[in-house]
Amino acid sequence: MSSVAVKLPVKMIINWVGLWTIIRREIQRLLRVPIQAFLAPWISALMFIFIFGYVVGSRIATIGGHRYLEFVLPGILMMNIVNAAFLQATSQVYFQRFMKYVEEALVAPLSYAEMIIGTLAAVVFRSISTAFGILVIAAVFGGVKVVSIPEFIFWVLVVSLIFGLLGMAIGLWAKNFEQLTVLNIFFITPLSFVGGVFNTVSMLPPWLKWLAWGNPFFYFINGLRHSMIGFNEAPEPLGIVLSLTFLVILSAGVWRLFAIGYGLRE
Amino acid sequence: MTPALRVSDLRKVYRSGTVAVDGLSLTVEEGDFFGFLGPNGAGKSTTIHCITGIATITSGSIEVFGVDAVKDYREARRLVGLSPQEFNVDVFATPVQIVDWMGGYFGIRKPERKLRIAELMERFELTDHLKKPFRALSGGLKRRVILARALINKPKLLILDEPTAGVDVELRLDLWRYLGELNRDGTTILLTTHYLEEVERLCRNIAIVNKGKIVRQGPKAEFLAGDGLEAAYLGATGAKPDHVAAGAA
Numbered sequence: 001m002s003s004v005a006v007k008l009p010v011k012m013i014i015n016w017v018g019l020w021t022i023i024r025r026e027i028q029r030l031l032r033v034p035i036q037a038f039l040a041p042w043i044s045a046l047m048f049i050f051i052f053g054y055v056v057g058s059r060i061a062t063i064g065g066h067r068y069l070e071f072v073l074p075g076i077l078m079m080n081i082v083n084a085a086f087l088q089a090t091s092q093v094y095f096q097r098f099m100k101y102v103e104e105a106l107v108a109p110l111s112y113a114e115m116i117i118g119t120l121a122a123v124v125f126r127s128i129s130t131a132f133g134i135l136v137i138a139a140v141f142g143g144v145k146v147v148s149i150p151e152f153i154f155w156v157l158v159v160s161l162i163f164g165l166l167g168m169a170i171g172l173w174a175k176n177f178e179q180l181t182v183l184n185i186f187f188i189t190p191l192s193f194v195g196g197v198f199n200t201v202s203m204l205p206p207w208l209k210w211l212a213w214g215n216p217f218f219y220f221i222n223g224l225r226h227s228m229i230g231f232n233e234a235p236e237p238l239g240i241v242l243s244l245t246f247l248v249i250l251s252a253g254v255w256r257l258f259a260i261g262y263g264l265r266e
Numbered sequence: 267m268t269p270a271l272r273v274s275d276l277r278k279v280y281r282s283g284t285v286a287v288d289g290l291s292l293t294v295e296e297g298d299f300f301g302f303l304g305p306n307g308a309g310k311s312t313t314i315h316c317i318t319g320i321a322t323i324t325s326g327s328i329e330v331f332g333v334d335a336v337k338d339y340r341e342a343r344r345l346v347g348l349s350p351q352e353f354n355v356d357v358f359a360t361p362v363q364i365v366d367w368m369g370g371y372f373g374i375r376k377p378e379r380k381l382r383i384a385e386l387m388e389r390f391e392l393t394d395h396l397k398k399p400f401r402a403l404s405g406g407l408k409r410r411v412i413l414a415r416a417l418i419n420k421p422k423l424l425i426l427d428e429p430t431a432g433v434d435v436e437l438r439l440d441l442w443r444y445l446g447e448l449n450r451d452g453t454t455i456l457l458t459t460h461y462l463e464e465v466e467r468l469c470r471n472i473a474i475v476n477k478g479k480i481v482r483q484g485p486k487a488e489f490l491a492g493d494g495l496e497a498a499y500l501g502a503t504g505a506k507p508d509h510v511a512a513g514a515a
């Protein structure tokens with residue numbers, strides 16, 4: 001039998017082909033379920049934009065000096081970025097474990113860093129695709145404004161990574177599909193709703209204000225809002241420091257979980 | 267010469283508390299065709315999982331061609347191909363995707379990967395099934411995909427955990443021939459199976475494991491001397507050959 005010569009890279013520092021394969025593979029998997037992955041959030045965002053931004057918004061003079069549609073759009077965008085990142089990470093990690101094909105990565109010369117970065121790259125791909133679609137929809141309603149593109153990119157990326165890492169940890173921990181959704185139902189959805197998607201903090205009764213200041217979503221939403229319309233109720237530096245701190249802690253945590261093989265190796 | 271595989275005093279205790287491997291030591295010389303036998307639950311798959319990184323090691327050490335499989339795991343993984351007992355694949359993916367992703371994980375570039383995949387698909391007669399999802403394949407075809415996947419990186423050490431379970435007579439014979447070829451071309455093979463005939467035909471050295479420990483080890487000839495491999499196997503695993511024969515009569 002004549003045989004093809006297979007050349008394995010000598011002494012890999014970074015297994016680039018392996019890293020790209022993790023990303024490419026996950027995107028191929030996502031494209032198998034385009035309705036669930038992309039269309040669903042776009043349609044839901046369209047409804048939010050239409051009802052809250054357009055129908056209700058036309059009855060509201062201005063909020064914080066801005067048209068209501070412009071005001072809610074960053075909130076809607078942020079909710080969808082958070083959801084896309086979290087769902088992507090949990091399902092990617094959990095499906096691999098559930099179907100056992102995580103073993104394919106374990107028997108290959110892939111480092112933990114490559115596995116984590118590969119997963120996060122797919123997370124960022126999904127959340128950016130989701131965000132981009134929503135921006136296009138919002139543009140149709142004439143509600144898109146971005147005053148600072150670098151700041152906008154910062155928030156989209158940092159929030160995607162934070163919830164991607166959180167999702168990875170949940171994906172490693174979960175023993176069944178029910179547990180995958182726990183954090184989303186009890187934590188992410190409620191906190192994002194009270195984090196200032198639809199309203200300013202000044203609209204809250206005084207005894208509820210703590211709900212905003214102690215809520216990480218308040219900083220994420222306001223950060224993104226500031227990058228888009230220049231309006232911010234949260235102190236910007238505090239939001240940035242807080243987010244980067246989350247990012248560092250979560251990265252270290254997920255790194256540790258991979259290193260000990262938590263949920264991965266028997 | 268550095269052995270292809272050296273397992274020293276391996277112990278594996280699962281989180282559930284099950285002691286699956288209990289002080290197992292094993293050496294497979296380069297170029298060997300090694301039979302790794304034992305009853306259900308003896309710890310064969312667990313040992314293999316420890317070698318390949320699917321399971322963590324509780325204590326002991328493993329070296330693949332002198333490379334520490336824990337400390338320098340990436341270096342060690344490159345040398346090994348595994349065909350696992352259970353299908354650990356994305357069942358919605360096609361044979362080509364499954365093999366291609368594994369090749370990518372091993373860092374093989376696209377042009378080489380494509381040639382190698384074409385070669386393997388041809389070799390395992392999968393060319394008529396390239397577009398079917400794995401779950402729609404018959405049991406034997408699934409087994410072939412798994413074997414093709416194990417060979418994508420041209421491993422120096424090929425580990426086969428019950429590769430012929432559920433495979434028809436023709437493919438089994440074909441596979442035996444192919445494994446023989448691979449071995450002649452220099453691939454070291456570790457084979458786990460419950461078909462003693464397979465071991466008689468293919469293996470040069472044999473180890474029998476029971477309750478997580480090696481209970482007998484040596485060249486095949488030693489096992490064949492006397493009452494044959496079956497008697498030697500039953501004797502080593504603690505079942506009494508005479509008693510079994512009497513019960514069956």
Ligand SMILES: Nc1ncnc2c1ncn2[C@@H]1O[C@H](COP(=O)(O)OP(=O)(O)OP(=O)(O)O)[C@@H](O)[C@H]1O
Binds near residue numbers: 284286351
């Ligand atoms: N993931 C796991 N978690 C807990 N216990 C396990 C796990 N996998 C295997 N075991 C236990 O470890 C022991 C050894 O199992 P193993 O699969 O290694 O046996 P084996 O020799 O491969 O058997 P078989 O011939 O049936 O494949 C058994 O008692 C089994 O129940």
Ligand SMILES: [Mg+2]
Binds near residue numbers: 311312351427
């Ligand atoms: Mg087994």
